Amino acid sequence: MVRDGVPGFAVRVGGGLSTVPRIARDLGVFVPVEEAVEVLRATLDVWKEDLRYRLSRVKARMKFMVDDYGAEGVRAKVEARLGRRLEDFTAPESAGFADHMGIHEQKQPGRHHVGVPVLVGLITGEQLVQVADLAASFGGDVRLTRQQNFEVTGVPAARLDQTTGRLAEIGFPVDANPLRATAIACTGEPHCNYAVRETKGKMLRVLAHLEERWGTRLENFRLNLDGCPHACALHWVGDIGLMGTTARETVGGTRQPYDRFLRGGVGSEQAVGRPLVRRVPSPRVEATLDRLIGAWLEGRADGESFRDFCIRTSDEELQAIAAGVEAGEGGEAA
């Protein structure tokens, strides 16, 4: 941002998900660009030299220090270390969710950036080389997004059609269903030792089902799936978060349950979701998603987001919708 002609940063500290999710808090300062490294170093030093956060590996996170001292307390420590006060400043509201998909003009005249969905974030080495060659052919660049997609930048207007055509040939149609851009699944099985449930394979089946059932109606709908509580795919902050968990009992040896998190959000709607629907067996995940999405699409007020629908609907009602029963009754997914 630029404040009174000075480029710099607001600072937020203590964010993190995993088993103890926290939204970062505003440190309440403005840091000019040339002081950024110095302030970041002081912040990290304050944390790493406090031995309270070295006694237990699971507590070795800055978010626990921010819990203990508050953002004001952390700021006081940082300023004491720097030997000076920082400039007061209230951080602006975070930008809303943006996935940068599709074709957009750049600031540079005649150039465009093209956001490309990558289905469950899977791309081969051969495809990477082909995309790099394509970008190099017009002096462009390739950037990765946090939603496991990529952007090709610097595309001349005269090369747009050719570029999107070539991307489709490589396996990445730019006009794919919007869910493919917003849904993410963690690395999970079989590549991560922590995974207790399937992730990318399960998400592929879920997406195929949702695309067939709901077409393109789920634009900007964020579906986040993790194979364990570490939350690498941010299940806490999805419109619907799915987290693989363990079963209390096994049915036919393959219960494979997932917890369902609702009311999470990012950007201006940042919020940690709640695990409102527990231990849904894998074969029933698609049906419970359909019931929640259907209730939202049929019952929403003008343009109401899924998250707002979940906020105004009680826990009991959401659990009943997911289970396919009237509130107060038992159900298959509960």
Ligand code: SF4
């Ligand atoms: S969320 Fe868990 S299973 Fe998934 S990649 Fe992270 S540590 Fe592995």
